[in-house]
Amino acid sequence: MSATSAxxxxxxxxxxxxxxxGPVDRPGSRxxxxxxxxxxxxxxxxxxxxxxLVYVVALAALLITSLWSVDSLSSEIDRSWTLDNFRTLLENxxxxxxxxxxxxxxxxVTVIDVAIALPIAFYMAKVATPxxxxxxxxxxxxxxxxxxxxxxFSWRVVLSEGGLAEWSGLGSPGYGLTAVVITQAYIWxxxxxxxxxxxxxxxxxxxxxxxxxxxxxxxxxxxxxxxPLLIPGIVAGAIFSFSLTMGDYITVNIVGxxxxxxxxxxxxxxxxxxxxxxxAAIAMIPIVVMLVLLTAIRRTGALENM
Amino acid sequence: xTLSPLARRVLAxxxxxxxxxxxxxxxxxxxxxxxxxxxxxxxxxxxxxEWWRRAAHSDGAREALVTSLQVAAISTLIxxxxxxxxxxxxxxxxxxxxxxxxxxxxxxxxxxxxxxxxALNNGFKGILGVDLxxxxxxxxxxxxxxxxxxxxxxxxxxxxxxxxxxxxADLGAGVFTTFRLVTLPQLRSALLAGGMLAFALxxxxxxxxxxxxxxxxxxxxxxxLNNMFRPNQAPVVNVVAVVLIVFSILPVWxxxxxxxDVEAAR
Numbered sequence: 001m002s003a004t005s006a007x008x009x010x011x012x013x014x015x016x017x018x019x020x021x022g023p024v025d026r027p028g029s030r031x032x033x034x035x036x037x038x039x040x041x042x043x044x045x046x047x048x049x050x051x052x053l054v055y056v057v058a059l060a061a062l063l064i065t066s067l068w069s070v071d072s073l074s075s076e077i078d079r080s081w082t083l084d085n086f087r088t089l090l091e092n093x094x095x096x097x098x099x100x101x102x103x104x105x106x107x108x109v110t111v112i113d114v115a116i117a118l119p120i121a122f123y124m125a126k127v128a129t130p131x132x133x134x135x136x137x138x139x140x141x142x143x144x145x146x147x148x149x150x151x152x153f154s155w156r157v158v159l160s161e162g163g164l165a166e167w168s169g170l171g172s173p174g175y176g177l178t179a180v181v182i183t184q185a186y187i188w189x190x191x192x193x194x195x196x197x198x199x200x201x202x203x204x205x206x207x208x209x210x211x212x213x214x215x216x217x218x219x220x221x222x223x224x225x226x227x228p229l230l231i232p233g234i235v236a237g238a239i240f241s242f243s244l245t246m247g248d249y250i251t252v253n254i255v256g257x258x259x260x261x262x263x264x265x266x267x268x269x270x271x272x273x274x275x276x277x278x279x280a281a282i283a284m285i286p287i288v289v290m291l292v293l294l295t296a297i298r299r300t301g302a303l304e305n306m
Numbered sequence: 307x308t309l310s311p312l313a314r315r316v317l318a319x320x321x322x323x324x325x326x327x328x329x330x331x332x333x334x335x336x337x338x339x340x341x342x343x344x345x346x347x348x349x350x351x352x353x354x355x356e357w358w359r360r361a362a363h364s365d366g367a368r369e370a371l372v373t374s375l376q377v378a379a380i381s382t383l384i385x386x387x388x389x390x391x392x393x394x395x396x397x398x399x400x401x402x403x404x405x406x407x408x409x410x411x412x413x414x415x416x417x418x419x420x421x422x423x424x425a426l427n428n429g430f431k432g433i434l435g436v437d438l439x440x441x442x443x444x445x446x447x448x449x450x451x452x453x454x455x456x457x458x459x460x461x462x463x464x465x466x467x468x469x470x471x472x473x474x475a476d477l478g479a480g481v482f483t484t485f486r487l488v489t490l491p492q493l494r495s496a497l498l499a500g501g502m503l504a505f506a507l508x509x510x511x512x513x514x515x516x517x518x519x520x521x522x523x524x525x526x527x528x529x530x531l532n533n534m535f536r537p538n539q540a541p542v543v544n545v546v547a548v549v550l551i552v553f554s555i556l557p558v559w560x561x562x563x564x565x566x567d568v569e570a571a572r
Contacts, residue, residue, distance in 0.1 A: 046388060047389070048407065057429065061425070061433045136321065147551060149530055157544075162347035164348045243417065248419065249513070276428055279424055286417070290417055
């Protein structure tokens with residue numbers, strides 16, 4: 001907050017703040033004290049300008065670019081409106097296959113992560129002693145921040161020929177889609193555990209005890225009391241893992257063998273293939289999927305859990 | 307609800323088992339940094355510091371490290387200022403469109419990485435016509451780092467309440483004096499924690515970075531990606547990976563310590 005940015009020409013008589021209390025001597029400060037809207041707009045203007053100019057404008061420009069095309073001879077961008085890119089996406093089988101594959105991988109990763117995260121979060125929140133709980137939270141949080149690239153790299157090493165997976169006797173699936181699902185499920189697991197854990201922590205123990213005292217068997221307590229309260233946390237975690245998997249293309253490059261996901265197509269078209277409009281059109285697929293998902297879950301209150 | 311001892315034990319085994327699995331691949335990377343075999347076959351037969359020596363003499367890796375530190379430092383600074391302003395606005399005031407602003411802050415991390423990447427790439431290259439440099443990476447990183455600072459500061463503001471600020475105003479302090487002497491000191495550790503998380507986030511980021519980094523600026527993750535598939539560079543990449551683990555885990559561990567100290571002091 002900068003002390004010099006308050007304009008001095010606004011009229012001080014328009015105070016909207018009834019709680020004008022202390023004697024304030026500097027005019028800038030007094031003005032800000034009285035005018036709530038002025039204080040608010042000074043606070044909001046810089047960050048909002050950044051987010052709108054950098055991000056919203058970039059997303060809007062992306063939409064517009066997806067309606068342009070590239071001149072095949074000069075490889076210059078032709079700025080006349082056309083739906084050709086989207087027609088290509090619908091008619092070309094490659095794009096359909098890759099979209100389906102990407103969504104399937106994202107769904108598989110999400111299901112695996114939620115299935116693993118539920119019991120772990122439950123143990124952390126409801127079974128472990130407070131001391132163990134604190135330790136576990138740190139243990140889950142720390143790898144979350146360890147380099148994403150290093151984690152993918154470590155799985156490349158583990159799954160490599162002569163690597164740990166083969167040596168351990170479990171065998172390695174080799175580089176391919178299975179390796180992608182394993183690696184992605186590994187990387188995003190902490191992102192799923194944490195919101196579910198947070199939701200579980202808010203479920204009061206007394207509620208579970210009361211249900212038990214009233215004769216509900218454990219399974220019933222979990223099903224009809226814990227689960228409904230957990231939905232926002234689960235949805236938040238699922239959104240994270242789904243979105244993060246869908247937008248990933250580095251993992252596929254490193255452990256995916258020859259398979260491709262949507263991200264690869266975006267990256268190739270933006271770079272080597274020099275077709276920004278097509279790249280923009282492909283990027284619309286995950287955007288639309290995410291917008292549909294986010295709108296659908298808005299009512300569950302999961303957004304506040306992120 | 308009472309859990310049978312067996313159920314408790316199963317849950318405990320599952321939890322600690324999965325946690326061990328989470329750390330295993332990272333430990334393999336650390337172990338491989340001293341693995342004498344260039345193709346990193348397992349188990350290692352012996353130990354060597356050869357790769358560490360080579361990594362220390364790798365100019366490419368050192369330059370990439372400096373670039374990464376610069377990018378992370380500048381983006382964190384921008385994120386600290388913008389994230390704090392946003393948190394103050396959203397936590398202390400109610401206004402039309404508040405929910406939309408809230409959503410807008412989350413969007414850069416809620417939308418898939420390629421989307422943020424291609425949108426900014428297209429914005430810089432296709433629309434503005436600027437070359438991709440270190441500064442385009444900074445703009446991209448700052449945009450998604452804002453949310454970590456915002457989250458930390460907002461949580462702190464919520465717990466702080468407004469009574470101290472009101473008391474300060476009642477006693478005659480101006481808006482800026484109150485912010486400097488009352489609000490800011492209470493926010494200090496939240497800012498430190500949020501800043502360190504933002505730093506770690508930026509230091510590691512690869513997907514958006516590949517879209518916003520030109521030929522001139524190579525961050526450490528990009529250097530790793532470029533060298534990972536070269537057989538004679540792989541062991542050096544492995545050493546750099548260990549450095550990256552340390553650099554990203556340390557700030558988070560410190561941030562954890564900071565916030566738990568505050569919890570304890572509360």
